Amino acid sequence: MVASIRLNSREFLLTHDVALALHESKHLPDMLSQAQAPLARLIPADYWAMCIVTPGRPVEYQWIEEAGAPNELLAQYESLKANDFVLQSVVRQADTVLRDEEMLSRRALEHSLLYQQSREIGVNLEQVMAVLLNIDAGVFCGITAYRDQRRPFSRKEQGAMQLLSRHFKVAIRNSHILDSALTGYRLLEALGQRQGFEFIILDAAASEVHRSRRASEILDAWFAHAPRTRAGLPRSFVDRLKALVRMDHLERDGSDTVEFHQNDQSLHVTFIELPPHEGPRQWGLFLNEFPKSISLPIQLARQLTERQAAVAEAMANNMNTDQIAEALRMKPNTAKVHVRDIYGRLKCVSRADFMHQVAQLLKPV
Numbered sequence: 001m002v003a004s005i006r007l008n009s010r011e012f013l014l015t016h017d018v019a020l021a022l023h024e025s026k027h028l029p030d031m032l033s034q035a036q037a038p039l040a041r042l043i044p045a046d047y048w049a050m051c052i053v054t055p056g057r058p059v060e061y062q063w064i065e066e067a068g069a070p071n072e073l074l075a076q077y078e079s080l081k082a083n084d085f086v087l088q089s090v091v092r093q094a095d096t097v098l099r100d101e102e103m104l105s106r107r108a109l110e111h112s113l114l115y116q117q118s119r120e121i122g123v124n125l126e127q128v129m130a131v132l133l134n135i136d137a138g139v140f141c142g143i144t145a146y147r148d149q150r151r152p153f154s155r156k157e158q159g160a161m162q163l164l165s166r167h168f169k170v171a172i173r174n175s176h177i178l179d180s181a182l183t184g185y186r187l188l189e190a191l192g193q194r195q196g197f198e199f200i201i202l203d204a205a206a207s208e209v210h211r212s213r214r215a216s217e218i219l220d221a222w223f224a225h226a227p228r229t230r231a232g233l234p235r236s237f238v239d240r241l242k243a244l245v246r247m248d249h250l251e252r253d254g255s256d257t258v259e260f261h262q263n264d265q266s267l268h269v270t271f272i273e274l275p276p277h278e279g280p281r282q283w284g285l286f287l288n289e290f291p292k293s294i295s296l297p298i299q300l301a302r303q304l305t306e307r308q309a310a311v312a313e314a315m316a317n318n319m320n321t322d323q324i325a326e327a328l329r330m331k332p333n334t335a336k337v338h339v340r341d342i343y344g345r346l347k348c349v350s351r352a353d354f355m356h357q358v359a360q361l362l363k364p365v
Contacts, residue, residue, distance in 0.1 A: 005159030014042040018164055020248065022171040031171060039164075043129075043157045045145035052172075053132075053140040076121050083113035086144060090132035094140070095169075095347040097162040099153050100128040124148035129158060133169045134347055141172050174272055200285040201274070204245050206238040209282060218287050222260060222267055237269065241283060244271055257350070259318065266290045266318045268355060290318075290359060297361035303345050311338040315351065316358045 007015060017038035025031045032050070039048075081087070089103035090096075100109055109115055109125075118125045127147040135141050145153065145161075198215040202208055208231050219232055227235040236258070244252055260267040270286045296313040304312055307328075314324045325335040348354040 005156050005163070007156075007160065011042060011156075011160065014038045015160060015163060018042060019167040022164075022167045023252075028172065028175045031175060042160055043145060043153070044147075045129075046148045047146050049142075049144045049146070051142045052135075053142060076117075080114055080117055083117065085109070085112050085114055086128055086130050087132075087142065090130050090142065094132045094134050095165065097129065097131040097158050097165060099158055101152065103128070126150050127152050129153040129161065131161065131165055133165060133172065135169060135173050141168070143168060198287040200233070200237075200287070202233075202241060202283050202285065204241075204281050204283065206233070206241050208233060215287060218267070218289065222262065237285060241271060241285075244273075244283075261318055288359060290355065297358060299361050300346060300357065304342060308338055308342050308345070311335060312342050312346075312354075315339065315342070315354060 018035050021034035021038065022031055024034055077084075085104055085108075086100075089098055103109075104112070115125055123146075125146055126149055128144060130142065130144040133141045133143065143165075147153070198212045198218055200208065200212075200215050201210040206229075216232065219228075219234065223234040229235065229238060240255075240258060244256060247255065256271045258269045258271075260269070266289070268288045268290065270288070272284045272286065274282045274284050296309055296316055300312060301309045310328055311324055314327055319327065321335040321339060322332055324330075324339075325332040328335070330338075342348070343350075343354065346354065346357060348357065
């Protein structure tokens with residue numbers, strides 16, 4: 001468990017700069033390029049490595065060269081992978097930043113095949129700090145900082161990286177979705193059909209650019225009696241978009257998802273600023289419908305206590321903390337504590353993140 005830390009004013013500003021850079025772009029190389037300088041001042045390291053891990057046979061490891069890992073390491077990693085004590089350690093504690101002393105002893109590190117093989121190719125792995133982020137539906141991102149001299153990463157640096165990990169997670173998730181989908185609207189249509197969402201593309205002035213085939217059906221079903229624009233877009237969407245455009249990227253956290261409820265269903269609308277292109281900046285509005293009464297997926301329930309599972313199922317059914325407290329006969333503060341602990345156990349950063357995990361596990365294979 002990473003201890004909480006207190007940042008001084010310089011460290012706080014650097015953390016803010018890194019987080020801001022991560023949300024400035026949805027293109028992963030650009031994102032890393034912008035975050036590199038403040039991150040290097042906050043957590044000095046001789047080099048960083050980032051790898052996107054996607055499921056399959058074999059599992060695919062996509063190294064992001066812009067992160068700064070030495071080419072020698074990237075070229076030889078396939079032969080080093082079986083002896084990678086860093087990977088073996090972070091897999092057991094996903095979403096938790098670990099220092100090398102928490103992975104194995106100094107003696108074991110120096111006797112490890114990874115350490116010895118790395119020295120043979122001219123890369124010294126004297127100190128390591130790493131995290132494996134659970135991005136989405138079996139997609140992970142490994143981030144590792146290396147030092148080639150005996151200077152251990154501090155607990156404060158570990159805490160700062162843990163603080164930033166939620167920003168890396170959200171930014172990489174959006175980048176992964178968008179890089180795999182936004183090469184054209186047809187690919188976005190295909191992704192939506194596979195993952196169960198519809199979408200609307202708007203410019204920053206809320207003028208519509210494109211919408212998926214079923215988006216109109218959803219709008220008609222949910223907003224038939226609500227104020228709408230001539231194009232049929234709910235006024236509440238326009239107001240939310242204009243508010244988000246005025247916010248900086250950090251202020252948007254938690255404001256980029258809106259929930260609506262009717263009968264036995266709920267609708268989640270997520271606003272994502274799309275990567276730059278020629279012309280005005282565009283936004284994607286992703287529409288996800290959920291049944292209002294659902295059971296908590298067993299994969300999530302197994303990670304929780306019996307009481308937490310009951311609270312999580314109430315959350316999955318769109319109850320707020322007051323409703324949960326009333327339904328489960330507990331105090332509202334107790335319900336809030338359970339919600340906080342559930343987020344911790346499931347590595348969620350928000351209610352929308354929790355609902356996304358539930359939705360992915362409920363989808364048929």
